[in-house]
Amino acid sequence: MFILTLLRDNIRTHPSDFSKPRIESLTDELNKKYSNKILHNVGLCIRVWDILEASDEIVHMVQDGSSQAKVTFRMVVFRPFKGEIMTGKVASSHPTEGVRVTMDFFDDIIIPPSFLQAGSEYDEEEKVWVWKYEENDLYMDKDEPIRFRMEIEEFVDVGPVRDGVDEEKKVAPYSLVVSVAEPGLGLLSWWEG
Numbered sequence: 001m002f003i004l005t006l007l008r009d010n011i012r013t014h015p016s017d018f019s020k021p022r023i024e025s026l027t028d029e030l031n032k033k034y035s036n037k038i039l040h041n042v043g044l045c046i047r048v049w050d051i052l053e054a055s056d057e058i059v060h061m062v063q064d065g066s067s068q069a070k071v072t073f074r075m076v077v078f079r080p081f082k083g084e085i086m087t088g089k090v091a092s093s094h095p096t097e098g099v100r101v102t103m104d105f106f107d108d109i110i111i112p113p114s115f116l117q118a119g120s121e122y123d124e125e126e127k128v129w130v131w132k133y134e135e136n137d138l139y140m141d142k143d144e145p146i147r148f149r150m151e152i153e154e155f156v157d158v159g160p161v162r163d164g165v166d167e168e169k170k171v172a173p174y175s176l177v178v179s180v181a182e183p184g185l186g187l188l189s190w191w192e193g
Contacts, residue, residue, distance in 0.1 A: 001078065001079075001080045001084060001086060002046065002076055002077065002078055002079075003043070003076075003077050003079055004049055004074045004075070004076060004077070005042055005043070005074065005075050005077045006052075006072070006073075006074055007034075007072075007073055007074070007075055008070065008071065008072045008073075009030070009033070009070075009071055009073075010068055010069070010070055010071075011026055011029045011030060011033075011068065011069055011070075011071045012029065012066050012067070012068050013025050013026065013029055013057070013066060013067050013068075013069070014064070014066050015064070015065045015066060015067075017029075018067075022054070022057075023051055023054075026051055026054055026069065026071055027048050027051060030048045030051075030071065030073060030075075031047055031048055034048070034075060035047050035048075038155075038173040038174040039077075040155050040157060040173070041155055042077055042079070043077040043078050043079030043174065044077065044078040044079070044105075044106060044174060045075050045076075045077055046075070046076040046077065046078060046105075047075070047076050048073055048074070048075055048076075049073075049074040049075060049076050050073065050074055051071060051072070051073045052072045052073060052074065053071070053072040054069045054070070054071045054072075055069050055070040055071075056069070057069045078105070078106060079153070080150040080153075080176065081150065082150055082151065082152075083149060083150060084149070084150045085147060085148070085149050085150075085185075086103070086147070086148060086149075086150065086178075087103075087145060087146065087147050087148075087188070088101040088102055088103040088104075088109060088145075088146055088148070089101065089102050089103075089104075089143050089144065089145055089146065090140050090141065090142050090143060090144050090146055090187075091107060091142065092142065093122070093127060093128045093129050093140060093142075095122040095124070096113070097110065097112065098110055098111045098112040098113045098115070098116065098129070099111040099116070099129055099140055099146075101146060101148060101178065106176075108172040108174060108175035108176065109148075109175070109176045109178055110175065110176070110177055110178070111148060111177075111178055111179065111180055112177060113129075115151065115177070115178065115179035115180065115181050116129060116131070116180060116181060117131045117133070117180060117181055117185075117186060118181070119131060119132045119133060120132070123139070126139065128140050128141055128142070131186065131190075138186075138187065138190055140186075140187060144187050144188075144189065145187065145188040145189075146180065146186060146187050146188065147180070147184065147185050147186065147187075147188060147191075148178040148179060148180050148185055148186075149178060149179045149180070149182070149185060150176060150178055151176075151177050151178055151179050152176070152177040153174070153175070153176055153177075154174070154175045154176075154177065155173065155174055156171050156172065156173055156174075156175075157173075158170075158171055158173045
């Protein structure tokens, strides 16, 4: 689910941070720049793990006195592998899109109708998906813990983010398509003794 990814970047440090230890100020700047951001074909950046190398800093006196260094570092990244089993919570249900799942720190997880258990139907009255199993109606209620398997990751180049764009039309830069279509997957309550 979490991997270490090697990255390189030029990092600028403001003079107000010169009193900090160098590694601490570089780490702070890297975390500001990358944490909670999606890197295309990399994943969701969580935090800097460590700094492997940093060049000597060059101070730019003509600007604001900031320094710049070339930094090689490792970042903790959320990027599950195909087939990985994870848990989250049901966030919402939609008749054509399926079930949306959240892991609290990542919300762009979808279970399309074709990846639900055989016999699943959308209940228009309750506005949830229901697994019809051996004459039982097992509802996929909101906020219920759910176990799922990673199937497909999708990266979309969304370009620069602009204010005023309709929320409904926004596309997630990184999303996961997951499945619950096998024994042991689905709501945790279904499989408890």
